[in-house]
Amino acid sequence: MTTTTGPGPLATRRLILQGAASVALIGLGNLPFAPVRAAANDKYPEEAFKQKSEADAIKALYGKTAEPSDKIKLDAPEIAENGGVVPISVTTTLDKVTSISFFVAENPSALAASYKIPDGTVPSVANRLKMAKTTNVTAIVEADGKLYSATKEVKVTVGGCGG
């Protein structure tokens, strides 16, 4: 994986530093760099990234709907310190995980990132999201052919006025 300057590749480098190198990054919203692929048959999900709403994006990416699961641990701040770079991570105890994706409901395009999880890889990914306003963040985990989800509201506030 190569890195160049700019916010996108920097985020990529951090993922590697965090030990997430075994995870193949196939998209980071509209960030301007070429996707890196783990397997030759993984096509860049262009249609899914174009969708405005979360439901449409999930449908375009997976073609099915997800059910909530308490086996997904979604870690994100309650209130973002900087809406431009909101740290988020997902781990799951679900078996046979094949992909993990992040959606930001109120972003112009809901799908923020999608990861293919190769067989035998620990299903744990972290990323940074850009969020314009307070909204739900959803993680979708595809495991054994089924879709599972976890959602958390992240507040993006104008700040100020702490007691």
Next chain:
Amino acid sequence: MAIRRRDFLKSTAAVAASVGLPRLARGNEAAGIYDIERFGNARILHLTDTHAQLNPVYFREPSVNIGVSEMTGRPPHLVGRAFLERFGIRPDSADAYAFTCVEFEKSAGRFGKLGGFAHLKTLIDRLRGDAGEKHSVLVDGGDLWQGTGLANIMRGRDMVEAANLLGIEAMTGHWEFTYGEQALRDNLDHFKGEFLAQNVFLTEEAAFNDARAFDKASGRVFKPSTIKELGGYRVAIVGQAFPYVPIAHPKRFTPDWTFGIREEELQKHVDALRGNDKVDAVILLSHNGMDVDLKLASRVTGIDVILGGHTHDAVPQPIAVKNASGTTLVTNAGSNGKFLAVLDLALDKGKVSDVKYHLLPVYSELLKPDPAMAELIGRVRAPFVTDWTEKIATPDRLLYRRDNFAGPVDELICAALRTELDAEIALSPGFRWGVTALSGQPLTMEDLLAETAISYPETYVQEMTGAEIKDVLEDICDNLFNADPYYQQGGDMVRAGGLGYTCMPTAAIGSRISELRLDNGKALVANHRYKVAGWASVNGQQGAPVWDVVGKYLRSGRMMPERLGSGVTLKGVEGNPGIAGQG
């Protein structure tokens, strides 16, 4: 001022009463206010949110402190007579004056000021003496270094000296961070105690650049906890700094650090203290705010007591919260040096078997000031005092700040901003610090600084559309009334001058604020632009410091506008005991 000692004596016993739990011992009827019966084998004295008030102050507790959702009508969201009833305090007593807003002005003349570090020093030394050597510890929950002109100009160094003489052994922080990393570290180099924060970490960028940290592996910037030997037992004190420093304040002060509640890291740390360090008790010294602490106590296990601050709630008795492995007691110890919390623990091997808690009002006129502390206060104040003792106004009404939506101090600040900066609307932050000034008494620059002294005091004037103004109000209102305490930041509603509105605290974000109107009665128009003045912006501003703007306004002989009241109409909270005169 004649103090009736008998009034004090007969009125304070109620506060020492039992908190009504099986695990807690019953309090006794104290012979004197500060004669606390020996109990247990370890004493923890807790101060919080003194806001650098070295000298005694008047401070009126709120008449509006609304709780929503699960917090409706639960402490700390009780005010006035509802508060007195809940805690069994007689309405005309000294404690009613200390803990509530009931008949504040009348009682101020009767019972005088509270707090002051020389008075606190006398009280603390006495209570530590009573406990015996190696049986007590003094901790501070933060907001120790900010709140006066002196602390601001000295960037908290005066308070480090006072803290050392007072004997503070551990503290955490909030406004301490607003002097920036260098000033904070310089102060900590001089601080004889330990600064604890389990929830402050290096950002990834800072860690990558090898920034200074207590523990490089975890990225923790500060030591998370300390273990004190008390009465032969090991008591762990874990620090929890204000979780939202870079959001509530300009991020430029703490660019390398990231905060948050950090529940998971806290749980791991508590487990390690119990499992590896074999401590007998775990205390969380918290600057979360009381609602956040109550929620945290229900989710994180293994903490015996949370000694809380930030929201400035003077709650006489601990609130017991059940969680998966037991019960955690949650306290909040008021502000401005008005109160000293005394937590007596009966410790056994590996557990706390019994607890007694007192939140003692620090009645300055009943305590002889400690000479060494009085000397220190005189010495640190001397270079600035003469400049700041000039009378700049005589208030024609009681000036207080604390309330959810408005207070005369901020009405005055907004009036000054609108007049001096020629703006239609003024916004002033809903800080909970800032002392109370009595009607008819001289108001000095030092008093004005005690309402405004922060490290980002610059005023601004900008154009905002009606829609933008509503969005700002909605956003800040959600910080106060989000149904989930973890989404609250503490602090009160931004104060609006020249602008009235209706607020429904129980609604969701985006639908709490309605019927916005200017002072002339005209409705605020969404796409119309208005000239808005303010201060304490999280974005860098260039205007004169707010104290100069308000000082100029007061020196010209002007006071408050004729129209009284905040112009905020409340809806949907009828009967809520968080509003004085209701419930």
